[in-house]
Amino acid sequence: MPELTYRQAITAAMAEELRRDERVFVMGEDARADLWATSGLYAEFGDRIRDTPLSELGFTGAAIGAAMTGLRPIVDLQIAQLVYNAFEQIANQAAKSRYMYNGQVSVPIVIRAAMGYGGSSAAHHSDRPYPMLMNLPGIKIICPTTPADVKGMIKSAVRDPDPVIVFEDNNLMLQKGEVGGPEDVVPIGVGKLCRIGEDVTIVAIAGAVPRALEAADRLADEGISADVIDPRTLVPLDRDMILDSVRKTGRLVVADPANRTCGAAAEISAIVAEEAFAALRAPIRRVTAPDMVVPFSPALEAGFYPDADKIVAAAHSVVGGHDAEVFAGAH
Amino acid sequence: MDDLQAVAVPETGVLLEMYRRMLRIRRFDERAVDRHGKGEIPGPMHTSIGQEATAVGACLAVNEDDYMTGTHRSHGHPIAKGVGLDALMAELMGKGSGVCGGKGGSMHLADFSVGSLGESGIVASAMPVAVGAALSAQIRGSGQVVICFFGDGAVNEGAFHESLNLAAVWHLPVIFVCENNGYGITTPVDAASAVPVVADRAAAYAMPGVRLDGQDVLAVYGSVREAAERARRGEGPSLIEAMTYRFREHSEMGSNFSFGPYRSDEEIAEWLERDPLVLFRTAVLEAGLIPAVELDEIETEVDAEAAAAVKFARRSDFPPPEQAYVGLYLDERREPASLELDYA
Incomplete structure (x- = not known):
């Protein structure tokens, strides 16, 4: 290869x-x-x-x-x-x-x-x-x-x-x-489960995927294991992969470098809320860019997009610290 | 069309077909207006009455496998290109037997089997598509040409400029046919265009531009034929501005509806005197080219065709409601399933 x-x-x-x-x-x-x-x-x-x-x-x-x-x-x-x-x-x-x-x-x-x-x-x-x-x-x-x-x-x-x-x-x-050879194609509409875990599902889009994998490494060090899903296709979305994962973990963080309102993260959150509500053990969290014009200065743009820190923090907020059982009990 | 001896008159078969297709458009739209008024045709509808000669002159000047794109006022274009009336009338009524299965309607009457690549509810939207079909013909070496119909309103859209420039810089086989009926809904051309002669704009794209009488089917035919030959020789696009007039309102809004006094009674009366069907009939009879009885026969036949189209459309079924939810993608398994939620 x-x-x-x-x-x-x-x-x-x-x-x-x-x-x-x-x-x-x-x-x-x-x-x-x-x-x-x-x-x-x-x-x-x-x-x-x-x-x-x-x-x-x-x-x-x-x-x-x-x-x-x-x-x-x-x-x-x-x-x-x-x-x-x-x-x-x-x-x-x-x-x-x-x-x-x-x-x-x-x-x-x-x-x-x-x-x-x-x-x-x-x-x-x-x-x-x-x-x-x-x-x-x-x-x-x-x-x-x-x-x-x-x-x-x-x-x-x-x-x-x-x-x-x-x-x-x-x-x-x-x-x-x-990469694959001339005859290898990757299908449209099929997501990729990049990492397998139990405690939280992190769906990450575009440039947020490597940041989500970095976050998952850090969470693993704390004893929190995450499914990391790269949908790869936004339309048609691989709904089943996301729903299956959330039904297993009960928690969802969506990381998306696009703006927040009516975005991919909003759509994924809505699908999960409609179809897997009973499986959810915590509120859904979105980590997105703000609904703002992108500024020029590196000092201003630096904090705009999902990074590992924000994704880890979002995961913490839904898992409830390091002890998932404690969080579930408080639910 | 005063002196037929002065122009190259096409053979009798073409003349008869010109009359037949112009009449088809007229009778089709007259009946569509009637049915729209009776509530059998839903939604907005723009008729081609008064503009028949431009559509027919242009379409008969090219081959059946040549392409064409239309506009929002486009019942006449597919008829001119040779589509039968039944499936078009059924489409206006939203029936399953319509040319687009009831999914397109009055502004999207495409029949790809005769090279009609679609009509556009957004002004100038089909122009880049026409350029693309010409690019495809050039790349494939097919020898096809594309007639791109548009109105005087379209010339102030960015798509007009981008399309003419692209076609010219790539020497594409497009014939840009402007149906200049004087108004964008109610706004007169000279209030909208700093250069009100559309043909003059050809100079900006290094292509030939000509303004002609759009009520004269033979003038349109001759000019489009010349442009098509030029295009097939690889010499690129042309711009033809056909001066015409819509005999009815911008759209059908009920029998007494008026868009206001933006056109004077005198102007309307002058143009009604220049009915392209009457002009043609008079000219060919005076020149002794076709006996009156043959034209009368065509009238009888076309009346019957139009009546049959209404009958066919009325008797056709509406498409089943589930048809609304299929056909977005070729592979339906990939269709977004958000409407399939089961709340039970």
Whole structure:
């Protein structure tokens, strides 16, 4: 098994799918340059790597039209905030067309959006926009967190008959790991149980996953064991994995670097409250970014996102100190 | 259309089909208005009455496997592209036999089997999609072209600018056909556009732009044919501005509803004199191209078609309610299940 960085894994996924299927092509701003995840593709694939003007609405819509008529475009939005520019086409054309036209058409498009937060990129370049897109039935949303997953899931996304938006996390780009081969795909809609425990379920999203694993290590030192779940896909969410875990542990902490209101953490909390209420032994805790504009100064941004300290504190608050039985007795 | 000898007149079969399709649009929409007034067609509805020549002239100038995108005022576009009336009328009534199974309605009457790639309730939303279909045709080397219909209101959307620029910079086979009916709902073009001649905007995208009489089906046909040939030669997109008029209100809001006095009685009367069906009939009869009896036969046939479409639609069943909850994704097992909660 080769070892690649998260970014190399994204590039490898696109290259393998370009080799496998002549309908696949890549388009985006500076897609031909040796910049970011499309680096090196132009040298091998030539015209199938297409530079675009700065017209995110236009070229995202064009990719949708190409997908409706037989091709498999991968759109590189370069930074996740450009989703806002393309939003009308994503919402009205990509998400709705299969349903609205009663199955006459598929929109097999992949939109890649890299999130760069926590690095003084400031207000316009630091958003995590996936919660807004979760409210759009008709698209799938993935947020893989390891080199193996990002490679295998982008490959699944390219082969998927419906629109898939990939939220990549720039904080994970240099992370290294083993990845699968050209035929290995990781399915969309299946979560990953990263660590097995008994006392608390920690569901972590995107860049919060490594922080949750760090928190779980620290909790283990205190004698608290945690299930850590990386849903990997936000739509469709692997509800069963989360519910099964909470039915076992009775406690839920959700760590999500996106904003709090109507977010992924809110949705996961609501599902658990509706469907596993009887299993809950403590209130659900969310560890999210605040509903604030992201500030520029490192001194101001430093405390915004879920980290191991916050996740450990949230776990403590639901487990009730080091003795779960004491907490249960007080319940 | 005063002097037919001056233009290249297409063969008789094409002329007959022009009349048939324009009439189909007119009779279809007349009956739709009637049924909408009777409460049998729900929701907002925008008719194509008065604008038939642009849709038909453009669609007959390309092949059946060429693509087309429409607008919110788009009953006429699929009819012009060759879709039968039954499934369209059933769709307006929200029936399961509708062209979109009752899920699309008046503003989303797509029939992909004739290259109709959808219509858009959001102004200019289908324009980037049209560009994408053209990109696909170019990449696949299929030789297809795309007709992108839009109105005068669309030209101030960002999507218009991005679409024309993309199509031009990539030399894509798109024919941008602006149906300029003078108003975005009630706002006149010159109050909305700093450059009110849409064709003039072509210069900004280095493509040919022409303004023509949208009530003259032959003028539209000729111009779109030329643009299509150019597109198929790989020479890129064109912009055609067809001056036309909607004979009814922006949308059907009940028989006595008016959007206010934004159009003068004189203006309306002048345009009603320029009914594209009457202009065509008069011109071909005066030129002796088609005997009146053949046009009369078409009228009888199309009247019957439109009546049959209403009958078909009325007799069709509504889709079962459970249809509302399927069809979002191809793989239904992956559909979000939040509506499946059992509270019992």
